[in-house]
Amino acid sequence: MAEADEKEPYRWGMVVDLDRCTGCEACVVACHAENNIRISGEREAAEGRAINWIRIERYWEGEYPNVKAKFMPVLCQHCGNAPCEPVCPVYASYHTPDGLNAQVYNRCIGVRYCGNNCPYVARQFNWFDPHWDAPLEEQLNPDVTVRQNGIMEKCTFCVQRIRKANEQADQEGRHIRDGEVQPACVQTCPTSALVFGNRNDPKSQVSVMARSDRGFRLLESLGTDPAVTYLKRLS
Amino acid sequence: MPPRDELELHALFEPDVDVMNVRRQIAHAGVPEGSIHVLSPVPLSGAASDRIAGIPLYVVTVLAGLVGIGVGLFFAAGTAAMYPLMTGGKPIVAPPVVGIVSYETMMLVAIVTTFLTTVVKVRATNSEIRFRDARIDEGRMAVAIRVPMVGTIAGAVREALEQAGAIDVQASVIMDEEETVAQRVGPAASLLLPIALAGALVGCSQDMQEQASYQSQEAPRLHSPEGSIPRASRGVLKARSTSAGPSEERGAALFRINCVHCHGVQGDGDGPVAPYLKEPPGNLKNDEVRAMTDEQIYGVLTEGKDMMPSFKGELSANERLDLARFVASLSRPTTVRADGSEDH
């Protein structure tokens, strides 16, 4: 359940401002760089297997010449009632106390039920072993596991950055400040369309923006209780 | 162990014999009911109310079922409560889940226990009987009666059998069982060992322990990867772009990329890394190097020397040859080229 817990100071959430998003996909690239996402290659991408933890979904509206492109960044929503979590038979997917939907790579045996059950199709699977031509493997982030074939993966809200901030804050005997932790996509977004922070703190930027009257959540009627709020003026 | 002073009398009958009558006559001859066994190829009655040690079999089933429910409760509820992990907003101990799993385990334990009890009971029943004749399955009935060897009972039973119309009345002395259970089960059990071994090997994989990323505290790479270009070396680039270029120019480029950081631009052993090394890199213009042949320098490049690593995997043989010739040329001032070799 996603209720504010006094013992747990953090509940991570994100706000995506669709009125600011230009669809530039800098977030996609940043995520690839930060999280060691493998290069799928042309053939795999043509078969629909390009791995993107965050993707810009583009929808066309209208007929020529009044065609409009609508786009929306979709990533793992870190649902409070995540449908992907209880269906994993080996607990490779579970909900952390700080509101993240965690994926445990070395526990996953590749049953892929979680992939089916995510209504946002946010989950990806490693269909083959990853390969980087030398020297590209030198740019891999050592804080993030390089996944082998047969394992599900998805956006983790850059949990490695969150954990680092946790450790730093613990050492200094304080809480994580608002804006101190930024996942790669949030850090890179040129228009600041992505905002990340602690929803248990009512004064954090994320909480303030999530209360906006432009706010809605994706597929909210399914009752998944996502941690990501989208903002869009609909008038 | 059955006592050795017993006989088993057995006889075949035509199938239309009155079994109850025969039993009565044999019992009349002084044999207790439990020692008379009627053998047939099909069950003579649909009776199915057998008791195991005085308890009806279905009681065993029900008790086993209750144990099975307990097993299911342990797995579905117990393990979740012992190690609670939140998933999908569902309760840690979810009643429908526990119900489903317990239902299945109840059935499993009930059926398996009933089966094992049946096996034990069948073995216990037929171990008292030694007689087995293939003619029973071809359409005969048979009786087997355990009688003491001494005394008149054996004779009286024999007479009763013959009066009832028995075919082929025989008597056999009770012998010990020839094969122990262990001897029979042994060969089957030996199959388990290779299966167990194969199963054990499965878990030995090293998934993801070796990471492609460059982890902290990992040993540094010793030389630049293939395709690296030295900085500020347009001249070298031009030289490299012609594949049929002279060997020394290639050697110069390779030297710049792979050797300069330790041995210095001129090969004096004063590269930028040199102060940090335990042993200073060699001065490539000294007498020792001057005295070496191209092959010997090639050998040092291939095998390494003291602290200097081997370049065998990193540079191809041709590249090492080019390098060796260039290093040899360092000692000969007149062969230093204007383009490339003197640049810094």
Add this chain to the structure above:
Amino acid sequence: MDTRHAVWNDMRGINRDLLAPLSEVSGRYLLLVACLAALVAAGAGAWLYQIETGIGQTNMHPPIFWSSYIASFVYWIGVSHSGTFISGVLRLTKAEWRRPVTRIAELMTIISVMIAGLCVFFHLGRVWRWYYLIPYPNQREIWPDFRSPLMWDATAVFTYATASTIYLYLPLIPDFALARDRVGGWRKPIYTLLSLGWKGSQREWETLNTAIRIITPLIVMVMISVHSIVGWDFGMSLVPGWHTSIIAPYFVVGAVHSGLGMVAIGLYVVRRTYGWEQYIRKEHFDKLGKLLVVTTLTLAYLYFADQLTVWYGKKPDEMAILHSMITGDYAVPFWAMIALIYIFPLALLTNPTFRAWPVGMLCMGIGINIGMYVERALIIVPPLTHPRLTYQWSQYFPSWIELTILTGALALAVLLYVLLSKFVPLISIWEEKEGRLHAAAR
């Protein structure tokens, strides 16, 4: 109708006829085994290749994470319901016509369950870590998650496999004793061990009958629960088209439907191969056909109820899937399935002359099984190709590797059956004798 006396005299002939397959090994048999073994080897090679390189050898891609392997798993579990239904339900209803059919069907059951388990292994991404599914205490202090329908699946299928093996074995004990007395060579020690020293005394018969009578209702309950739980693998998810409450009964009835079709195939092949026209008679095909009519009607009713609700409700998620099947990408397999599992059976099996025609029943069985396999695939793929976020809509068709592996699995099922037929009497000899005595007594 024979008199009892005649039946007793026939017993020798019955033994000879029904034990004959155990001793004859013809050239055709060896050729069949060789061909099947080659197919199995090809499938095994393809599987090893897939393990080595990755599940990417299939044509799956997001959002289609489940495909032909899961369809095969569901299909084989469905086929496995044949044995339990025929043995269990017909024993409960004391239907005498079951007697030559039970062993053939029960053998199908345990082989199908094994192949179904194999299909799960084909599907796993990291199959070498399959043992994470087993609940055992370990130093990582972690157990499998029983809240997952797949763990209910694992428990249920394990229970079902164990129970079916027990249920096959119990009535086999007297027949193993029969074989022990007549068959020599390397099989004799195995028969001796497995026949538990059976002598045929009345106490043993009573024990056996008691055990069978207790286990029969239990195994029928297990059978219903197993395929319901397999259905709940889909029903518990949020995928539009899967999340429907009718899925559990629909799967159970579908399983019996395909299982009975497979039994029809088995009956015909066994009857034809061994010349057992005396034992597997037209009345058996007739009764089987009638059962098939019942399952066809029930299945059609459940399917219609489900799709009518979808069609009338007009929810966009689910309408997309319905349209793709009726007129879209999957129209050809959809209508083929409707014809094979509903229309042809209803049209033909309601005719008593057709039901009593063994070759016709064989074709019907084959058609129903092909149709049911397509039905399983159509349950899995169209809903996955039409997720709620339409940006991800996609298509799928199996790859060569998948088809090779699954063909190898089918060949393995047939191969195991063919090999077991040299070890297990395919018709329950003592039950056949008992049945004839019952018939003569009336």
